[in-house]
Amino acid sequence: MNKKTTTKNDTSELNRRDFLKMGASALSLLAVLEVGGASLLFMQPRSLEGEFGGTVNAGPVDSFPTSSVTHFPDGRFFLIHTETGGFLAVYQRCTHLGCTVNWEPDQNRFFCPCHASAFDIHGDVQNPPAPRALDTFAITVEEGQVIVNTGAIQTRDEFAPEQLAYAG
Ligand code: FES
Structure with missing residues (x-):
């Protein structure tokens, strides 16, 4: 006859084993939830407003004197307000191998x-090896604010007056 007798020791051993199993399951569930939550956060679309890849409000039109160049490091561009009153936003990336260019006001x-490589105030090549003018970003003027769209890089061989954006 097959008979199983349970003693008090067996019962407490069983309870301890069950408790450990439940604890392990709870920890596994917690780990899955954490990984899942982190993945969801990672997959959420990030707003790029105000930084490179999104639209950048450079500020009021009046805050840029003519013949000025203003660097926006977060947007990775220089905003040029030309002597004719037109605006041009040039990408800070050199068209040779991609280094960041600097504006030298004393050399213009x-x-x-x-x-x-050197480029004039419109981003045209003055000195190679850069093969073409600095790239640009589209500009719109909305309610007196200069808005630069750094989400789409515009390539060009050289500067043309049609590339300038005017307020109003
Ligand atoms: S990366 Fe600018 S000159 Fe080569």
Whole structure:
């Protein structure tokens, strides 16, 4: 005859085992929820407003004197207000191998420290090896504010007056 006798010790052993199993299951569930939650946060679309890849409000039209160049490092562009009153936003990335150019006000030019390319105030090549003018971003003027769309890079061979945006 097959007979199983349960003693008090067996019962407490069983309870301890059940308790450990339940604890392990709860920890596993918690880990799954954490990974799932983190994944959902990661997959949420990020607002790029105000930084490179999104639209940047550069500020009021009146805050940029003519013949001025203003750097927006977060947007990765320079805003140029030309002597004719037109605006141009040029990408800070050199068209040679992609280094960041600097504006040199005393020389009235953009200069690339990597291989010495130089560009004039419109982003046109003054000195190679850069093969073409600095890229640009579209500008709109809305309610007196200069808005630059850094979400789409516009390539060009050279500057043309049609690339300038005017207020009003
Ligand atoms: S990356 Fe600018 S000159 Fe080469």
